[in-house]
Amino acid sequence: MSDATPLDLPDDDLFGPDNLPYGVFTTEDDPDLPRIGVRYGRSVLDAGSAAESFGSPHADLLREPRLNPLMAAGRPVWQAVRAELRSWLTSPEHADVIGQYLVPLEDVTLHLPFEPADYVDFYASEHHASNVGRIFRPNGEPLTPNWKHLPIGYHGRAGTVVVSGTPVVRPRGQRKAPDETAPTFGPSRRLDIEAEVGFVVGAPSRLGEPVPQSAFREHVFGVCLVNDWSARDIQAWEYVPLGPFLGKSFATSVSAWVTPLDALDAARTDPPARTHPLLPYLEDSAGGEPGGLDLRISVSLNGHTIAEPPFSAMYWTAAQQLAHMTVNGASLRTGDLFASGTVSGPQAHQRGCLLELTWSGRDPLDLPDGERTFLEDGDEVVITAWAPGPNGGRVGLGEVSGRVHPAGGAEDR
Numbered sequence: 001m002s003d004a005t006p007l008d009l010p011d012d013d014l015f016g017p018d019n020l021p022y023g024v025f026t027t028e029d030d031p032d033l034p035r036i037g038v039r040y041g042r043s044v045l046d047a048g049s050a051a052e053s054f055g056s057p058h059a060d061l062l063r064e065p066r067l068n069p070l071m072a073a074g075r076p077v078w079q080a081v082r083a084e085l086r087s088w089l090t091s092p093e094h095a096d097v098i099g100q101y102l103v104p105l106e107d108v109t110l111h112l113p114f115e116p117a118d119y120v121d122f123y124a125s126e127h128h129a130s131n132v133g134r135i136f137r138p139n140g141e142p143l144t145p146n147w148k149h150l151p152i153g154y155h156g157r158a159g160t161v162v163v164s165g166t167p168v169v170r171p172r173g174q175r176k177a178p179d180e181t182a183p184t185f186g187p188s189r190r191l192d193i194e195a196e197v198g199f200v201v202g203a204p205s206r207l208g209e210p211v212p213q214s215a216f217r218e219h220v221f222g223v224c225l226v227n228d229w230s231a232r233d234i235q236a237w238e239y240v241p242l243g244p245f246l247g248k249s250f251a252t253s254v255s256a257w258v259t260p261l262d263a264l265d266a267a268r269t270d271p272p273a274r275t276h277p278l279l280p281y282l283e284d285s286a287g288g289e290p291g292g293l294d295l296r297i298s299v300s301l302n303g304h305t306i307a308e309p310p311f312s313a314m315y316w317t318a319a320q321q322l323a324h325m326t327v328n329g330a331s332l333r334t335g336d337l338f339a340s341g342t343v344s345g346p347q348a349h350q351r352g353c354l355l356e357l358t359w360s361g362r363d364p365l366d367l368p369d370g371e372r373t374f375l376e377d378g379d380e381v382v383i384t385a386w387a388p389g390p391n392g393g394r395v396g397l398g399e400v401s402g403r404v405h406p407a408g409g410a411e412d413r
Contacts, residue, residue, distance in 0.1 A: 005095070005099060006040070006041060006042070006043040006099070006102045006104075007040075007089065007095055007098070007099060007102070009040070009041045011393065012393070012394065013041050014386055014394055014395065014396025015039045015040060015041055015042075015396055016040070016041065016393070017040075017086050017089060017090050018263060018389045018390050018393060018395055019039070019259060019263050019389070019395045019396060020038050020039070020040065020082060020085050020086065020089075020260065020263065021038070021039050021222070021257035021258055021259040021260070021263070021397075021398060022036060022037070022038055022047075022067055022070075022113060022222070022257065022258050022260070023036075023037050023038075023039060023044070023110055023111075023113045023256045023257045023258070023398070024036060024037065024065065024066055024067065024110070024111045024112070024113045024256075025037040025044055025103075025108040025109060025110050025111065026108065026109050026111065027103060027107060027108055027109075028107065028109075031109070033065075034065040034066070034111055035047075035048050035049075035063065035065065036048055036062050036063070036064060036065075036066075036067060036070070037103075037108065038085055039105070039257055039398070040089055040102065042104065042105045042106075043102040043103060043104060043105060044102070044103045044104075044105055044108050045085070045088075045089065045098070045101055045102055045103075046101040046102075046103060047062040047085065047101075048062040048063030048064075049063075049101050050062075050088055050097075050098060050101040051063070051084070053097060053100075053101070054084070054088060054094075054097070056081075056084055058070075058077065058080065058081050058084070061073060061077070061081070062081070066112075066113065066114055066115055067113050067114040067221075067258065068114055068115050068334050068335050070202075071114065071200065071201070071202030071203075071221040071334050071335070072202060072203065072204065072334040073202075074202070074203045074218070075202075075203065075217060075218050078202065078221065078260065078262075079262065082260060082262060110163065110164070110165070110256035110257075111163055111256070112161070112162065112163040112254070112256075113163070113224075113256060113257070113258050114200060114258065114335050115335050116158040116159075116161040116335050116336075116337050117158060117201075117333035117334060117335035117336045117337075118155070118158055118333060118336045118337070119155070119156040119157060119158040119161055119252065119336075119337050119338070119339075120153050120154070120155055120156065120321075120325055120336070120337070120338040120339070121153060121154055121156050121196075121228055121244075121248070121252075121338070121339045121341060122151050122152065122153040122316065122321050122338065122339065122340055122341045123147075123151070123152040123153060123341040123342075124151055124314050124315060124316035124317075124321065124340050124341050125313065125314050125315065125340070125341060125342055125343055125344045125352070126143070126147075126272070126313075126315040127313060127344040127345055127346055127350070127351075128341065128342040128343070128344035128351070128352065128353070128356065129142070129143055129147055129152075130142040130143060131344065131351065131356045132355065132356070135355065135356075135359060135360045148275060148276040148315075149276060149278070149279070150282070150324055151282075151316040151320055151321045151324045153321070153324075153325065153338075153341075154243045154244050154248075156228075156244075156248060156249060156252065157248075157249040157252075158337070160249055160250060160251050160252060161252045161254060161337060162251055162252070162253055162254070163253070163254060163255075163256050164253055164254065164255050164256050164398070164399060164400040164401050164402070165256075165401055165402070166251075166253060166402060167402070167403055167404075167405045168229055168250075168251045168253070168402045168403065168404050168405065169250070169251075169405045169406075169407060169408065170187045170188055170191055170377060170404055170405065170406060170407040171187070171188050171191075171231050171234065171246070171247075171250040171251075171407065172185065172186060172187050172188070172407050173185065173188065173231065173234035173238075173246045173247065174234065174237055174238065175188065175189065175190075175231075175233035175234050175236075175237055176233075176237045177233070183237060186407075187406075187407035188231035188232075188233055188234055188247075188407075189233050189374070190231065190232035190233040190361070190373075190374045191229070191230075191231055191232075191374050191375040191404065192229070192230045192231070192232050192353050192354045192355055192374055192375065193227055193229060193230070193299065193352075193353055193354060193375070193381050193383075194226075194227060194228040194229070194230055194341070194342040194352060194353050195225075195226075195227065195297055195299050195307065195309055195342060195343050195352035195353065195383050196225070196226040196227070196228050196339045196340050196341060196342060196343060196352070197223060197224075197225060197226060197293075197295060197297075197311055197318075197339065197340045197343065197385075198223065198224045198225070198226040198254055198337050198338070198339040198340070199220050199222075199223055199318045199321075199322070199337070199338050199339070199340075200220065200221050200222050200223070200224060200258055200335070200336075200337055201219055201220060201221065201332050201333065201334065201335065201336035201337070201338070202219065202220065202221030202222075202334060203218055203219045203221075203332075203334070204219075204331065204332050204333050204334050205219065205326065205331050205332040206331060207329060207330075207331040208329040208331075209326075209329065209331075210281070210323070210326045210327045210328075210329060211322055211323060211326040211332060212281065212323055213281075213282075213284060213291070213317075213319040213320060213322070213323045214288075216318065216319040216322055216323075217261060219322065219332055220261055220318070220322065221258065221260070221261065222258040222259050222260045222261055223258065223259045223261060223264060223293075223397065224254050224255045224257065224258050224259070224397070224398065224400075225254070225255040225297075225383050225384070225385055225397050225398065225399065225400040226252065226253065226254050226255075226337075226339045226340075226400060227252070227253040227381060227383055227400050227402060228248065228252045228253075228339060228341075228342075229248075229250065229251045229252065229253065229402070230247060230248055230353070230355075231246070231247040231248075231250070232247070232355055232360075232374070233247075234246055234247035235247025235248060251402070252339075253400050253401070253402045254337070254400060255397060255398035255399060255400040256398055257397070257398025258398075259395065259397055259398070263389075263395050264293055264295075264387055264395065265390075266387070266388050266389050266390050266395075267293050267294045267295065267387035267388050267389075267395070268289060268290040268291075268292070268293065268294075269290050269292040269293065269294045269312050270290045270291075270292055271284070271290075271291055271292040271312075271314065271315065271316075271317050272313065272314075272315055281323050281324075281327050282320050282323060282324065284317065284319070284320060291317030291318070291319045291320065292311075292312055292314065292317055293311055293312065293318070293387065294310075294311070294312045294387060294388055295310075295311035295312070295385050295386075295387045295397070296308070296310065296311075296385060296386050296387070297309045297310070297311060297343055297352070297383065297384070297385040298383070298384050298385065299352065299381065299382075299383050300381070300382045300383075300384075301365075301367065301372065301375075301379060301380070301381055302367070302369055302379055302380055303380075304367050304368060304369075306357060306365060306367075307349060307350060307351055307352055307357060308345075308349060308350055309342075309343040309344050309345055309350050309351065309352040310343070310345045310350060311340070311343050311385075313343075313344075313345045313346065313350075314340060314343065318338075318340070321338055321340070322338065325338065342356075344356060354372070354373065354374050354375070358372070358373045358374075361373040361374065375404050376404070377404050377405065377406045378403065378404060379403065379404045380401060380402070380403040380404075381401065381402055381403075382399055382400075382401040383399060383400045383401070384396075384397070384399045385397040
């Protein structure tokens with residue numbers, strides 16, 4: 001008989017003491033009591049109850065029903081809480097006490113871990129942007145003239161940010177194919193995924209005060225995976241001249257776990273070489289902490305891996321994105337989410353959306369359950385990722401999943 005406990009993790013566990021991501025959970029016997037949890041292996045630590053038991057000065061923050069108050073407390077508190085959690089979970093003298101507050105992962109329901117304030121989506125992959133340009137402008141330059149000078153983004157809809165596992169209802173809207181004389185209304189025929197990485201803002205900033213790249217760690221609490229679902233046909237008809245709207249605002253799925261930024265220190269890497277001079281607020285070649293992150297992403301459709309996008313290939317870093325979206329004086333709020341845009345690499349199997357993988361439907365994917373160009377009702381998409389950790393280990397990011405449900409409402413017209 002084994003004497004192993006939930007505290008005894010294998011060395012290669014993706015959710016060990018070097019990770020400690022935050023989430024919010026409920027249990028079957030107390031479904032109306034959301035509380036902050038910390039994932040440890042296949043268990044969830046009831047962080048507030050543990051903090052109270054150990055007399056932590058941060059117990060009140062950890063007993064909140066969402067992460068926002070903890071995120072707003074600022075980096076010194078984030079670091080202190082993380083150190084406490086690590087000590088409680090790894091010190092032998094705490095084993096008997098901390099074990100009381102571990103709940104099996106399969107026995108909890110996970111919820112949206114933070115209340116989103118604003119949502120911004122960027123377009124930071126040169127490979128993705130170039131592929132999209134080649135698809136839609138085959139006779140022109142793949143990149144728009146501004147692409148190498150600033151991180152392009154748009155302001156999205158925070159109210160439709162949902163937690164992993166939430167069904168995604170096929171959106172309806174206007175769509176017009178090139179061979180149609182007028183638009184029609186109905187369910188999207190070209191529903192797509194976008195494998196992205198999201199950055200969650202903790203400490204706010206003042207209106208009128210830009211946030212420089214050097215202050216990135218002081219404001220960004222952590223990282224989550226994102227699937228920013230996209231209705232390509234609705235988007236193609238509406239986006240000129242003002243950009244994404246109904247084709248993007250129906251659902252943005254995020255993982256139930258937010259990985260602290262400090263857990264990804266070993267994954268820091270230099271971004272791709274800059275090919276154009278940058279304005280001072282975006283310049284990042286002067287040394288200091290590398291701005292890129294080596295995250296290895298995997299995208300599966302109905303259990304079959306269809307893409308493995310490398311986040312290290314992203315041209316614009318998260319610090320540059322933060323600097324750009326505040327350089328005009330826009331303020332940050334606790335709970336702001338900004339996402340990278342579709343993550344794609346230079347190789348065909350590294351493309352992070354079906355638009356690229358099938359070249360806008362020209363080259364269907366041949367899967368065991370049939371061909372796919374875009375998503376069909378009932379399809380389930382799961383995005384996972386890991387990053388290099390300390391001492392040759394790995395740090396896992398919480399998965400983000402969603403299953404497509406049929407559109408409701410009126411008939412096509």
